[in-house]
Amino acid sequence: MERITIQNTRMRRNLDMGLLRTFVAVADHASMTAAGNALHLSQSAVSQQISRLEDLSGALFTRDRRRIRLTATGERLLGKVRRLLVLNDELWSDMTTDAMSGQVRLGAPYDLAGTWLAPILKSYTENYPLVDIMLVCAASPDLLASTLDGTIDVALIEEPLGPSRGECLIVDRLVWVGAKSGSAHLKTPFPVSMVAETCGFRPAVLRALSEHGVAWRTVFESGSIDASTATVRSDLAITALLTSTVPADLEIVPTEAGLPELPPFAINLHMPNGHAPPAATELARHIRESLIRHLPGT
Structure with missing residues (x-):
């Protein structure tokens, strides 16, 4: 009986990556509604996930009518959570590399394609040589329309700071x-x-x-x-x-x-609704990881 109790205690020490991603999204957007839009979750689902985390850690955010702010505990944990998510995604990538193939249609504005996007694409193609990337350059409103109709798999879109259906990467x-x-x-x-x-x-x-x-x-x-x-x-x-x-x-x-x-x-990451092919999901991770290293708290 004692052995079972110890085993159950250890199982409870496994962190839920989904909860941690929600924590980071709320911290980045300073809004549960905006975080829900980025994660394709309802505001109530985001609130429930944050409550589950706070049951473990204590208060992560302070809330007022205007915005949500990190508490001292939240600020202390944010950098560690970011690093843990990056490591989790790297492990996932290592375990699934051999199966990655196909084509990914990536949309980006002209100014991003000519600057910091190049090293991201180089790293991705080195890791996944069987994946073909088709780069589509256009203005952000045109890219958003193409993402919504499913003709682009992953898009980087420049949008005014505020609510968006995409995931905010940087401001x-x-x-x-x-x-x-x-x-x-x-x-x-x-x-x-x-x-x-x-x-x-x-x-x-x-x-x-x-x-x-x-x-x-x-x-x-x-x-x-x-x-x-x-x-x-x-x-x-x-x-x-x-x-x-x-x-x-x-x-x-x-x-x-x-x-x-x-x-x-904001530079927001957009993907069509529904199931994304593994190669597109991995490209989104590569983009996110590259930028997340330069965000506050990392």
């Missing part, structure tokens, strides 16, 4: 970018270069200019980020980019230039 500042030592930002009307009319940043950029009474004109829109960047590099126009994607030969226009402040944006 980045949207900034004005121009040529080094350039003067395009001084011109009237203000010359703006956007990649496409469907660019995910466009509504926020034009709203900021309108609210501050700045007259503007479009210099270039063609769907080519290289051509758009060329107009900025030539000091013909100003564009808006996430801080992490600003090319080395361009510069962020300083705040003292007087341009209206732009809102922060």
Whole structure:
């Protein structure tokens, strides 16, 4: 009888990875509703899972009308939980590598594809040489539509910070970018270069200019980020980019230039509803793991 009791106690020491993922999602989104949207769970299911964790650890969050915040206990555990999830996913990857094959359709905006996405794809293809990745570059609203209709398996989408059906990976500042030592930002009307009319940043950029009474004109829109960047590099126009994607030969226009402040944006991970193929799930893990190492608390 004593032996059975010891065995049951040890079984209860196994942590539920699903509960831990929910904890991290709530911490990242500061909202149970937003975390539920990212995990495809109801708000009540998220609340129940957090309660189960808090039965073990004590209070993880403080709650008020505006947002949810981590307690001291939650902050202490967050980094360890992130590392445990990464290790869990690595073990899963090692155990399933031989069976991974097929094709994954990955969608990404032009600016992300040309910056930090490349090393992620290199690592993934080295680990899963039998998987073919088809990269689809488009504006974020177009990628979201393709994800919803199932023509893209995994998508990185730039969206205004707030509720989203996707999983928030990082939050980045949207900034004005121009040529080094350039003067395009001084011109009237203000010359703006956007990649496409469907660019995910466009509504926020034009709203900021309108609210501050700045007259503007479009210099270039063609769907080519290289051509758009060329107009900025030539000091013909100003564009808006996430801080992490600003090319080395361009510069962020300083705040003292007087341009209206732009809102922060989230880079969200989206997948179609329903069962995802293993290769797509593993690619999502690779993307998540690469970014999670740079988040606070890791």
